[in-house]
Amino acid sequence: PALTTVEIPKTVTEIDPLFAQECPELTTIFGELDSEAQGFALNHGLNFRCDEEKESGEIGETVRPDREHDTFCFGNSSKYLGSSYRMDGWLEAELLDYAGVPADIGSALRSDWSGACYGMSVLTVLVQTGAIPLSALDEHAECLHDVQPTERVRDLIHYYQFTQNLPAVFEGSTNANEKTQFDRLAKAIRCAQQVNKGGEPFVITINTRSGSSHALVGYGLEAGEWEWDGVTYNRRILIWDSNYIGEAEKTALYYDATSLHWTLPAYKIAYARDEATDIGGLIHTVQGSEILNACPYNGMQPLPGDTDRSNSLTVADAVLLTRQLTETKAIPTYTGRENADLDGDGVLTLSDLGALLHALS
Numbered sequence: 558p559a560l561t562t563v564e565i566p567k568t569v570t571e572i573d574p575l576f577a578q579e580c581p582e583l584t585t586i587f588g589e590l591d592s593e594a595q596g597f598a599l600n601h602g603l604n605f606r607c608d609e610e611k612e613s614g615e616i617g618e619t620v621r622p623d624r625e626h627d628t629f630c631f632g633n634s635s636k637y638l639g640s641s642y643r644m645d646g647w648l649e650a651e652l653l654d655y656a657g658v659p660a661d662i663g664s665a666l667r668s669d670w671s672g673a674c675y676g677m678s679v680l681t682v683l684v685q686t687g688a689i690p691l692s693a694l695d696e697h698a699e700c701l702h703d704v705q706p707t708e709r710v711r712d713l714i715h716y717y718q719f720t721q722n723l724p725a726v727f728e729g730s731t732n733a734n735e736k737t738q739f740d741r742l743a744k745a746i747r748c749a750q751q752v753n754k755g756g757e758p759f760v761i762t763i764n765t766r767s768g769s770s771h772a773l774v775g776y777g778l779e780a781g782e783w784e785w786d787g788v789t790y791n792r793r794i795l796i797w798d799s800n801y802i803g804e805a806e807k808t809a810l811y812y813d814a815t816s817l818h819w820t821l822p823a824y825k826i827a828y829a830r831d832e833a834t835d836i837g838g839l840i841h842t843v844q845g846s847e848i849l850n851a852c853p854y855n856g857m858q859p860l861p862g863d864t865d866r867s868n869s870l871t872v873a874d875a876v877l878l879t880r881q882l883t884e885t886k887a888i889p890t891y892t893g894r895e896n897a898d899l900d901g902d903g904v905l906t907l908s909d910l911g912a913l914l915h916a917l918s
Contacts, residue, residue, distance in 0.1 A: 558582065565594035578603045590814050596739045599817060607815065617753040620777035622797040624805070626700045626799055627685050627772075633674045633799035637706040644829045646903075647859045648716050650891035656723040675772040676718030676880050678760045679800040679849045682774060683717075686757050686845035694857055711846060714853050721762075721772075723849035730843040738828055739817050742841035745810065748844040759844035761796070761810070764837045765824045773798050773808070775842065783811055785822050795840035798823060831908045857892075862913045864897040866891040870916060 564587040572593055585604040588594030598605035622628060683689040686699050695704045704710055715839035720726050735741050748759040759775045774797040777860040783790050790811035790914045798808040801823055812819035817830040827836035843849055864874040878897050888894050897905055899912040
């Protein structure tokens with residue numbers, strides 16, 4: 558109970574909250590930046606001390622976004638992506654088949670959404686890491702910056718825009734331990750450090766001043782000194798933002814390594830623990846192509862009438878559609894149902910069967 562100071566190494570990854578209660582005289586924790594010890598100190602109003610000079614030297618070579626090569630040349634707006642951010646029927650069917658989720662999510666897939674920032678951010682990472690070949694977007698492009706917002710590209714962006722809502726992606730991007738803004742910032746910092754060590758770029762999701770969410774691509778961590786709104790910050794995570802494709806300075810995420818107060822100037826977001834001026838916040842950070850691409854786009858095209866998904870039209874397709882009309886859920890895949898809807902009215906009827914029989918004859 559008389560303990561006033563303690564040093565906690567970075568290898569400690571969990572500290573019982575009762576620690577602060579059982580040591581009422583505790584005032585100061587010594588430790589390393591971006592550690593569980595730092596988070597515990599800040600969350601419990603304790604002083605945190607570290608060797609900043611040592612920590613600064615461990616950042617390594619900062620990896621910056623290559624805005625003339627590895628990012629889109631167009632931004633997240635209706636001017637380029639159309640006024641209707643909506644999934645078409647075939648892509649919706651592909652997502653449902655991949656994700657293994659109930660069909661009622663289809664109503665959400667068919668509704669409009671207000672932007673495509675997440676889709677653009679995910680595609681930027683997937684193309685840079687080779688998880689999606691550049692040729693899937695544009696077979697003639699030499700780099701991502703060459704790609705234009707064609708119908709195929711818009712489809713891919715909208716496809717990945719919606720994947721954030723699917724269980725396979727959502728569950729892989731969240732962590733029960735990331736409860737506070739410190740926890741979420743610490744994860745973003747660790748991801749940026751990994752980029753400096755050769756790791757993949759990552760996707761950061763934030764809350765803006767208006768309460769809406771927005772997705773960004775995170776790159777390397779950098780040490781320095783910057784001032785925004787009268788506050789000085791000594792670290793920043795470099796970012797590519799689909800809303801500000803040519804901006805570099807105001808789209809970075811700046812923070813103070815000791816207090817972990819942070820700001821994102823482009824959105825005038827500021828976070829300083831226990832202050833009434835806190836605006837916006839971090840939602841989560843996702844690093845790893847296997848998570849971001851949990852529902853991979855396969856580039857296949859619909860074949861009207863191919864009910865059994867054999868990539869050819871046969872009598873078996875007509876038999877399966879007949880069973881669908883007389884039984885329940887005879888067609889096993891959503892893409893099969895999409896192919897079977899030959900008249901495009903969203904419902905399987907005798908009209909579709911007649912069209913299929915005509916095609917076979």
